[in-house]
Every structure is written in C-alpha cells, then in structure tokens.
Amino acid sequence: xxxxxxxxxxxxxxxxxxxxxxxxxxxxxxxxxxxxxxxxxxxxxxxxxxxxxxxxxxxxxxxxxxxxxxxxxxxxxxxxxxxxxxxxxxxxxxxxxxxxxxxxxxxxxxxxxxxxxxxxxxxxxxxxxxxxxxxxxxxxxxxxxxxxxxxxxxxxxxxxxxxxxxxxxxxxxxxxxxxxxxxxxxxxxxxxxxxxxxxxxxxxxxxxxxxxxxxxxxxxxxxxxxxxxxxxxxxxxxxxxxxxxxxxxxxxxxxxxxxxxxxxxxxxxxxxxxxxxxxxxxxxxxxxxxxxxxxxxxxxxxxxxxxxxxxxxxxxxxxxxxxxxxxxxxxxxxxxxxxxxxxxxxxxxxxxxxxxxxxxxxxxxxxxxxxxxxxxxxxxxxxxxxxxxxxxxxxxxxxxxxxxxxxxxxxxxxxxxxxxxxxxxxxxxxxxxx
Amino acid sequence: xxxxxxxxxxxxxxxxxxxxxxxxxxxxxxxxxxxxxxxxxxxxxxxxxxxxxxxxxxxxxxxxxxxxxxxxxxxxxxxxxxxxxxxxxxxxxxxxxxxxxxxxxxxxxxxxxxxxxxxxxxxxxxxxxxxxxxxxxxxxxxxxxxxxxxxxxxxxxxxxxxxxxxxxxxxxxxxxxxxxxxxxxxxxxxxxxxxxxxxxxxxxxxxxxxxxxxxxxxxxxxxxxxxxxxxxxxxxxxxxxxxxxxxxxxxxxxxxxxxxxxxxxxxxxxxxxxxxxxxxxxxxxxxxxxxxxxxxxxxxxxxxxxxxxxxxxxxxxxxxxxxxxxxxxxxxxxxxxxxxxxxxxxxxxxxxxxxxxxxxxxxxxxxx
Numbered sequence: 001x002x003x004x005x006x007x008x009x010x011x012x013x014x015x016x017x018x019x020x021x022x023x024x025x026x027x028x029x030x031x032x033x034x035x036x037x038x039x040x041x042x043x044x045x046x047x048x049x050x051x052x053x054x055x056x057x058x059x060x061x062x063x064x065x066x067x068x069x070x071x072x073x074x075x076x077x078x079x080x081x082x083x084x085x086x087x088x089x090x091x092x093x094x095x096x097x098x099x100x101x102x103x104x105x106x107x108x109x110x111x112x113x114x115x116x117x118x119x120x121x122x123x124x125x126x127x128x129x130x131x132x133x134x135x136x137x138x139x140x141x142x143x144x145x146x147x148x149x150x151x152x153x154x155x156x157x158x159x160x161x162x163x164x165x166x167x168x169x170x171x172x173x174x175x176x177x178x179x180x181x182x183x184x185x186x187x188x189x190x191x192x193x194x195x196x197x198x199x200x201x202x203x204x205x206x207x208x209x210x211x212x213x214x215x216x217x218x219x220x221x222x223x224x225x226x227x228x229x230x231x232x233x234x235x236x237x238x239x240x241x242x243x244x245x246x247x248x249x250x251x252x253x254x255x256x257x258x259x260x261x262x263x264x265x266x267x268x269x270x271x272x273x274x275x276x277x278x279x280x281x282x283x284x285x286x287x288x289x290x291x292x293x294x295x296x297x298x299x300x301x302x303x304x305x306x307x308x309x310x311x312x313x314x315x316x317x318x319x320x321x322x323x324x325x326x327x328x329x330x331x332x333x334x335x336x337x338x339x340x341x342x343x344x345x346x347x348x349x350x351x352x353x354x355x356x357x358x359x360x361x362x363x364x365x366x367x368x369x370x371x372x373x374x375x376x377x378x379x380x381x382x383x384x385x386x387x388x389x390x391x392x393x394x395x396x397x398x399x400x401x402x403x404x405x406x407x408x409x410x411x412x413x414x415x416x417x418x419x420x421x422x423x424x425x426x427x428x429x430x431x432x433x434x
Numbered sequence: 435x436x437x438x439x440x441x442x443x444x445x446x447x448x449x450x451x452x453x454x455x456x457x458x459x460x461x462x463x464x465x466x467x468x469x470x471x472x473x474x475x476x477x478x479x480x481x482x483x484x485x486x487x488x489x490x491x492x493x494x495x496x497x498x499x500x501x502x503x504x505x506x507x508x509x510x511x512x513x514x515x516x517x518x519x520x521x522x523x524x525x526x527x528x529x530x531x532x533x534x535x536x537x538x539x540x541x542x543x544x545x546x547x548x549x550x551x552x553x554x555x556x557x558x559x560x561x562x563x564x565x566x567x568x569x570x571x572x573x574x575x576x577x578x579x580x581x582x583x584x585x586x587x588x589x590x591x592x593x594x595x596x597x598x599x600x601x602x603x604x605x606x607x608x609x610x611x612x613x614x615x616x617x618x619x620x621x622x623x624x625x626x627x628x629x630x631x632x633x634x635x636x637x638x639x640x641x642x643x644x645x646x647x648x649x650x651x652x653x654x655x656x657x658x659x660x661x662x663x664x665x666x667x668x669x670x671x672x673x674x675x676x677x678x679x680x681x682x683x684x685x686x687x688x689x690x691x692x693x694x695x696x697x698x699x700x701x702x703x704x705x706x707x708x709x710x711x712x713x714x715x716x717x718x719x720x721x722x723x724x725x726x727x728x729x730x731x732x733x734x735x736x737x738x739x740x741x742x743x744x745x746x747x748x749x750x751x752x753x754x755x756x757x758x759x760x761x762x763x764x765x766x767x768x769x770x771x772x773x774x775x776x777x778x779x780x781x782x783x784x785x786x787x788x789x790x791x792x793x794x795x796x797x798x799x800x801x802x
Contacts, residue, residue: 431668
C-alpha cells in the first residue's frame with residue numbers, strides 16, 4: 001500500500017512539474033479556503049510529499065513550512081487545488097476536486113491575485129496590505145510581455161519565490177531592500193535572456209558602483225534606492241525621459257525643484273534628454289564632485305557646451321566660486337584644528353565655520369539652478385564666514401604666542417625671585433648645633 | 435598695653451594698636467622659637483608646606499572660577515567654555531585649578547608616604563596623622579566632586595560609575611548612592627549637589643581639619659626619624675630659614691603650574707549628553723584608577739557575596755587601616771622599627787601602580 005502510494009505521489013509530482021491539469025484560476029473562486037481547514041490539509045499534502053523524499057516534489061513541501069502563507073493557515077490546496085484531506089493519491093490529485101497542479105507561468109499573476117487583489121480577504125490578515133499588485137503588474141513591462149505570450153518574463157514567484165515566501169520585511173526575503181538588486185539581476189544579468197529582449201545585462205554591475213548601492217549595502221541605509229525605487233516593483237518599467245527628474249525628485253526634492261526652474265529644463269525637454277541622468281548616469285551614479293563643472297576629464301558640462309560659449313563660461317564661474325569656498329573652508333578648518341591640537345578652545349569658531357560648510361553644500365545644490373549668480377551669492381556668504389573663522393584661528397595663534405611670552409616673562413621673574421631667595425638663604429648659615 | 439616704641443612713627447603706632455587688640459605675640463613667639471631638624475630626610479618636611487600652598491592655590495583659583503561658573507546642567511558646560519574662551523586669563527585660572535588639583539593630590543600622597551616610612555606618626559603625633567589621613571580623603575572628595583562640574587561627557591559617565599560604587603555597600607549603600615546623585619541617576623540634581631559639596635561642605639570640613647592638623651604640627655614640632663633620633667643633628671629656625679626654603683619650592687610650583695597651563699590648557703571636552711551611549715575608555719582621575727581597575731577584575735560573586743560589594747568593603751577596610759595606622763603599629767609607638775608595615779605598604783603601592791598602569795592601557799580596538 002505504501003509503495004503504491006509512493007508511486008502515485010511521484011506521478012502526481014511529475015504532473016505538477018509538467019504543469020498538467022492546471023486550469024486558469026477563476027478570481028474569487030478559491031482558492032482561499034479559511035485557515036480553519038489548515039491542519040487536516042497539511043497532513044494530506046505535506047505528509048506524503050515529505051515522505052517521498054523526491055527531488056521534484058519534496059523541496060516545495062519543505063520550503064512551505066517557513067512560508068508566510070503556511071503561517072497564516074493557507075495550504076497547498078489554496079494554490080494547487082485538489083483534496084488535501086485524503087491520503088489516496090488519485091483522490092487527492094483529482095481534477096474534479098479542483099486539482100490544477102503546477103500553474104503555468106501565464107497563470108501565476110492571476111492565481112496570486114485571487115487573494116492579493118481581494119481587499120476583503122486581505123484585510124482579514126493585514127489591513128494595511130496593498131491589493132493593487134495585480135493591476136500594477138499588468139502595466140509593467142513584465143505584465144505586458146506576459147500578456148503577449150512571453151513566458152520568459154518575471155511573474156510574482158520570480159521575485160518572491162513560490163513555496164518559501166517570506167514577508168518583505170524579512171531580511172532573508174529576496175525582495176528585502178538589500179537583496180532586490182540581486183534578485184532582479186537573476187534575470188537582468190542573464191546576457192542571453194537580455195539580448196533576446198534587447199536590454200542591457202550590465203545594470204547590476206553598474207548599480208554596484210553607485211552611491212545608492214554603497215549607502216544601502218555598506219552603510220545599511222534601507223531608504224537608499226534600489227531597482228524598484230525608481231522602476232516600481234509590481235509595475236516595473238523604465239522611467240520615460242520626461243519623468244526621470246520626477247523619479248529622482250521623489251528623494252532629491254530640492255535638486256528636482258531647482259532643475260525645473262533652471263534653463264536646462266526646457267532645453268533638455270526640447271533635445272529629448274532625460275533630466276538628471278544626462279549628467280549623473282542612471283545606474284552607475286557615482287559620488288558627484290566639483291570637477292563635474294570643470295573642463296577636465298570628469299567635466300560634464302563640456303559634453304554639450306563648447307569652450308567660449310555662454311554655458312561653458314557659466315560652468316567655469318560656478319566651478320571657480322565653489323572651489324574658492326571649498327579651499328577657504330578647508331584652510332580655516334585646518335587652522336582651527338592646529339589650534340585645537342595646541343590646546344586652544346575652538347568649539348565656537350568651529351561651529352561658526354560649519355555654517356560656511358553648509359553654504360558650500362548649498363552652493364553645490366544651487367548648481368542645479370544653472371545660474372552662476374545664485375551660486376555666487378551663496379558662496380559669498382560662506383566665504384565671509386570662512387574668512388572670519390581663519391581670522392579667529394590666527395587670533396588664537398596670537399593668543400597662544402602671548403601666553404607663551406607671558407609664561408617666559410613670568411618664569412624669568414620667578415627665576416629672579418628664586419635666585420634672590422637662594423642668595424638670602426646662603427647668608428643664613430648652616431643652622432644651630434645641638 | 436602697647437609694646438610699640440613711642441618713636442616708631444604712625445605705622446609702628448598702627449601696628450601696636452592692632453597688636454594690642456588681637457595679640458599675636460604668641461604666634462610670633464612660636465614662629466621665632468620653632469626649630470626644624472636638619473638631617474638626610476629634611477627634604478621631606480617641605481612636602482607638608484607644599485601641600486598647604488597648593489591647597490591655598492586651589493582656594494584662590496576656585497573662588498575666581500566661582501565668579502563665572504553656573505552650576506546647572508544647561509549652563510555648566512557653557513559657563514566653563516566662557517571662562518576658557520572669553521574671560522581674561524580665565525584659561526589660566528581654570529587650567530591652574532585643574533592641574534593644581536592633580537598635583538595637590540600627588541603631593542599629599544607623597545607627604546603621607548614620607549610620614550609613613552619615616553614613622554612620623556608615632557607617639558605623640560597619632561592625631562596629626564589621623565587628621566592628615568582624613569584630609570587626604572577630603573582631597574579625593576574634592577577631586578571627585580570637582581571632576582563633574584564642567585559637565586562634559588567623560589566626567590558625566592565617570593561620575594555614573596563612581597556614584598555606583600557606594601551603592602555596593604550593604605545596608606545603606608543604595609541610599610547613600612541616591613543621596614549623592616539626588617535621584618536614581620546622574621542628572622542636573624547631581625551636579626547641584628556636587629557643586630554644593632565641592633564649594634561649601636568639603637571646604638568647611640577641610641578648614642576645621644586643616645586647622646587642627648597645622649596646630650598639631652606646631653604643637654608637637656617636626657618628627658625626627660627613628661634612625662636619626664639617637665644621633666646629634668643641627669636645627670634651623672622655622673622663620674626665616676625653613677620658610678624661605680619653602681618659598682623656593684612654592685615659586686617652582688607656581689612656575690610649573692603656569693607652564694602647564696600655557697602649554698597644556700586643561701581640556702574641556704564635549705558637553706555631556708545623558709541620552710548618548712557611554713563613550714569607550716571612560717575612566718576616572720588617575721588617583722581612582724587602581725580602585726576602578728581592581729573592581730573590574732573581581733568575579734561576580736565571592737563566597738556568595740557580590741564581588742563588587744567585597745571590593746568596596748575591602749577598599750573601605752584599607753582606608754580604615756590607613757587612618758588607624760598609628761594605633762595599629764604598636765612597635766613604632768614604642769620607638770622600635772616595624773619592617774612588616776613597610777613590606778605591607780610597598781606591596782600595596784606596587785599593587786596600586788600595576789592596576790593604574792593596566793587601567794591606562796587603551797581599550798581594545800582603540801586607535802594606538
């Protein structure tokens with residue numbers, strides 16, 4: 001009997017693997033059995049599938065133990081159908097009892113949507129859980145391609161997994177912020193697959209060099225963007241030229257606002273150039289430096305503005321002003337640190353100087369207005385502060401000199417006093433005899 | 435009756451008038467009569483005068499600091515910052531006060547060791563020693579309470595550790611800790627208390643004990659070591675011979691303090707933030723380091739008693755023995771050498787030194 005059961009289970013597993021008897025699930029028909037049925041159901045599917053120790057059918061059963069759905073009381077039958085209450089393989093896998101086996105790729109989004117697009121059902125488990133994933137997916141590049149019959153594109157299970165699905169906030173989950181890029185790269189790093197879709201396959205390699213990747217993975221800043229932050233997750237699609245500034249502006253609000261006010265906004269739109277990424281790249285977004293404004297190898301402006309043109313002169317003016325403030329603050333900071341090392345109290349001038357450093361940051365932001373006058377105004381305020389801080393450092397150095405001269409004079413007076421005392425003591429004699 | 439001659443002029447007459455009313459003949463006579471023995475250990479006699487001088491420096495600089503210092507959690511740090519940066523010569527006064535406090539403790543420890551090893555505490559000077567030992571504890575109290583007053587991070591967390599120590603005492607320990615802190619934790623209330631302790635309570639007690647100590651020294655005269663006692667030795671007058679030599683030392687001390695203040699102004703650090711985590715490597719002033727480190731090495735329990743409690747009781751016992759040495763060292767009181775006390779003291783000194791060095795090592799992972 002046990003052998004027959006095993007053989008039957010293997011056949012059922014093969015059926016699952018081949019995706020046989022998997023009718024398109026009907027939204028709302030389900031699927032979503034009440035969790036109260038869970039204990040008996042689990043005995044039916046998992047008990048046999050684990051006992052078989054078959055590489056095709058037992059891993060899903062093992063993985064499902066840690067699945068968020070299993071923990072919420074859902075069972076295999078909620079997705080695969082069938083009768084989990086019987087140990088008879090044929091009865092358990094009977095198509096008449098709704099058994100659909102392994103869903104086809106094209107059926108996966110709708111199958112998941114059975115529950116995840118059902119607001120009334122989802123509310124029972126997590127009232128704040130969104131229910132628009134399916135409709136978003138349909139607007140995505142993946143969803144559109146799938147609708148056209150391309151089964152190589154990602155569906156829900158490509159990112160979330162099929163049986164060991166973990167909550168998004170679980171750091172082991174493939175959709176946890178620090179792991180999303182690697183998850184996307186499973187397909188987007190596949191050169192052949194991407195070539196078929198006329199997409200680049202070096203996106204992850206470029207992203208791994210970016211400031212965003214560094215902040216996310218090395219500094220642990222989970223708010224730092226990864227793939228889905230710019231492309232969307234369920235509705236993943238590349239931002240269009242006109243919307244790039246808006247996408248970056250969701251985090252970089254000041255820069256985005258400044259860019260919109262700048263003369264570049266219209267010029268870029270007219271030329272069909274995307275906003276931010278024209279200078280900063282899209283995936284390989286490295287630390288911006290002041291040299292972006294220079295005419296050197298790192299210069300960005302010279303790519304469009306030839307030498308001698310108004311644009312080149314504007315870039316040169318902004319570069320000159322920002323460099324001047326940077327140099328002034330660095331020199332003032334170094335002078336104050338020298339005084340601090342010499343024991344002088346520099347907390348107050350250092351605090352004042354930090355305002356000049358804030359001005360430097362602001363001037364660098366003002367570059368996105370692409371109006372040299374704005375940068376110059378900010379730089380002028382910072383330069384005044386930095387000059388004052390440097391003067392304070394010089395004053396402290398003079399004070400230090402004064403202290404040491406005063407000490408020298410005091411020591412001379414003390415020395416003379418000691419000499420006078422010693423001279424007096426010598427006149428006193430050797431003391432009285434006993 | 436006036437002792438001034440009629441022909442001494444207006445100044446002489448004024449002095450005579452004052453002398454008639456307060457009568458300093460006794461003091462003048464004592465000073466004139468007092469003799470200081472001259473022998474190979476005479477130099478150690480200067481340590482007492484040096485300690486007294488440094489104490490007076492602390493009093494003078496402390497009073498000047500009081501003019502600007504504000505004892506509240508919101509203003510203490512800023513007021514010290516103001517003293518260091520804005521008040522004319524404020525940096526000098528504060529640096530001398532801070533450096534002076536450390537040198538003062540060092541000098542009285544040296545003074546006490548010299549008195550101990552020369553057995554100057556033997557009869558009839560037991561009370562001189564006991565008042566001196568209590569003055570050492572008061573000096574440590576001045577150091578501990580003064581350390582918190584700038585309200586910087588290091589002082590704040592060191593005080594948290596320090597005020598935890600009395601809480602280990604059985605019985606009233608936790609209450610004592612609460613009284614010291616003015617609550618369950620170190621807060622602005624602790625600062626107010628430490629300020630009161632530093633500028634009123636300790637000075638009042640010190641004035642009484644120091645007065646008693648100095649009077650006893652004058653009454654009993656300078657002790658002569660056992661090894662010298664049986665020999666013949668010269669003496670010098672306290673005034674002016676010894677006092678002038680004392681003055682040379684005091685001038686050297688003034689020069690040293692001024693040089694330290696000019697080249698190494700006492701650091702202020704960063705304002706205390708009670709909500710920030712304790713920084714790595716917090717430790718108390720150098721004279722508490724051996725106790726601080728010793729408590730670290732104790733196991734959680736010793737014979738069923740909390741290890742820290744055992745440690746605190748042990749240090750309390752050491753303190754009590756220190757105060758009562760003249761009564762415990764019966765051989766010295768009979769004028770006989772007491773080598774076992776020397777061995778015990780050397781052992782304690784080596785232990786304290788080793789623990790202090792261990793405490794001064796940088797914490798693991800710190801930059802060299």
